[in-house]
Amino acid sequence: MNTVVLTISKQPELYLETENITPDVFAGKSAEEIAALNVYEGNLTHTLGEYFTVAGGAGDTAADTRIEVKGDLTRVKWIGAKMTTGEVVIEGDSDMYTGAFMEGGKLLAKGNVGHFAGLGMKGGDLHVTGNAGNYLGAAYRGDWRGMMSGVLRVDGNAGSDIGTFMRGGEIIVGGDVDVHVGTHQEGGKIVVKGNGKSKIGGQMVKGDIYIFGSIDVMMPGFAYRENVDLEVDGVKATFEHYIGDLGERHGKSKGETIYGHLYKKL
């Protein structure tokens, strides 16, 4: 596997949109060719080389390409967006849309990521060692097709509106989350190891949410069923099982009504 190392050398005045930092785009390119790729600051088009030093070279294929992005990336958006294979490692904090619409490959963010990380994710493995902002693994604004597949793991805390319109895949948050978890969820699994606040599973029709810590305010559309013993993300424990959201339309499968499931660790 060949590695390309990007180190930020100049901070943009506005924010930098770098949809081109993916193994798919870098594959088969030399350091010079990578430096000549377009990035956008406001409505102006610049080259990657104006803001980053580029070392190393990409592999022949995207699967054979690893990208390391280093430095203060708090003004850099869209790193690893739409990647389908290969590896990206971010050493530092990055801004919005990190790994958005990702379809495959591995993205490791060693630090915090901004809002909309893993937005509309379709596959792959996104791991954030720090905190994530709002709309983690959510659907794009207005869309009814949220995260479809893949694993999105955040070791720290996450903001509000995570997993909106989620249809598949897994979101695991090590710490606490803010309001609105799995709104309109239609599948997939959300695990929160820390505390939740309010509006968890609002309008969800299918899928699972596990909360290890406390829930400040329970949605009124959820009904308690029973206590169950489960193993969730390597932790064995007893959970209170709720179904919901009862205010929504629910489909049927083999005569059984399908509900969303909310599990609260005892």
Next chain:
Amino acid sequence: MAEYIVKNGFVVDPVTGVNCEKMDVAVKNGKIVDASEAKKAKVIDASGCVVMAGGVDLHSHSAGPKVNVGRNIRPEDKLTGKVAAKGVKRMEAGFSVPTTSKSGYVLSRMGYGFAMEAAMPPLYARHTHEEMRDIPIVDMGALPVFGNNWFVMEYLKNNEIENTASYIAWLLRVTKGYGIKNVNPGGTEAWGWGMNCLTPDDPVPYFDVTPKQIIKGLIEANEYLRLPHCMHLHSNSLGEPGNYETTIASLKCAEGIKANNDFGREQVLHHTHLQFHSYGGESYASKSFESKSKEVMDYVNSAPNISFDMGQVTLDETTTMTADGPFEYHLSHMNHLKWANTDVELETAAGVVPFIYSPKTFIAVAQWAIGLELALYAKNMEKVNLTTDAPNAGPIHRYPRVIKWLMSEKARNDLLDSAKYGDKVRDRCYIGEIDRELTLMEIAQMTRSGSASCLGLSHMFGSLKPGMEGDVVVYPYNPETDTDDPEKIEYAFGNAKYFLKGGDLIIDDGEIISNGNKRTFWVNSKTEMTEQVERDVSERFKRYYTVSQNNYEVKESHYVPNPYVIEVESA
């Protein structure tokens, strides 16, 4: 203004009967001239390409409040279709409801020089004109909607054609409108009471008038005013299985009425997106739903004073939007996606719903088949117009794909073979029996000469004869050597190599190099307001409208900075 001569192309022009002949077309002072008159012309090399007059789209939606609601409720529509600004060209965005800039650029790339915004709520005419003003290059007009208008319904209840006509003339003048649009006559108003009008004989609640009276009355008022365009109808029961009988009954309202105008227009009724109105059966299930395109076309082919456009389903994800509020409500309950409905006081209403015509379903492919059948069964191609009712049945940039399906039986069969329910569609529709392939000449009739004459603009658009507007398009398609692959048709009609609009070079070798000097067409009918109408308008504004009459009129200086006014005197 520069002179141009387009050399050596295969010229296709139904009006002069030139069919793929190699000849030169010259443009001088914004108009087509005889090639011998262009002495200092810049040469455009069109060898190996098709040359046509600028296209004319008589029914699409690109400006106005419902288009904007579509943009507002669908931010995700902007995820695809972004093109960065380049040179003079502004940024483009959006897929099914593009930005104003993109609308103009997409139409230009397809070689269209004129587009009609097919539904303008009079109360929101200012907004519609502001958006039209911002759409570059393409000349436009807008049709105010009248079919659910309180004034119109009350006059027509008493068969007062003169008052109806007088009101229409006033409204066209104050809204800078072009002609009469009539959507779900009576039904949209009925929807305000939770009802609908499903046939032409269902009375409108609280108004005691029937859709048939509205259709007939508006046709008569249109001919009374001698307007350039005929009455533009979207009949009742759009999209409902079994609706073809309602459609034929609505078309029959035009029987015995003769066109009366100075624009060479023969038809008195244009039925829009006929595809949505040619269904048999009782439900959308494949064992019930069937095509009735042949039955509808048997009637249309026998009626010389009717024209229609296809409303071709393109099997895309799109955004439906229509002044037919009840239809949008039903649609939202079919796909459970987001939905917006609006009522426009006294005048009309509208609804917006995102929709996916999935090729994996029976019904979407059947709708696709029915649209094509209508065009392929037509005898007179001047009376058939190519549209997708954009964006209702498909985004506007799919016109080239529709042309491909019309010109190639192979392309149609490939689609049916790859569709999951292709055989079922062959079974329930007529598409499998049709081997007709339209010629370039027939496509030019459907997109140019026919549409221009239906709009009463055949003296300006739709042909390359001397004296016409200098709208010339060069498509990279060689009719002698490129006939092997239908994809070449689709590419060519979506990527004009050169495009002259009003004598200006807009597209040079595939690149947009100018934003043109677009005009807004409107019709100034000289008919005076009758005393009755004058009193009614003033009284209604005081009593019911939320705006005053002063805040209603569209002032030319700001809203229509570059007008083209067609002056009309009634008989």
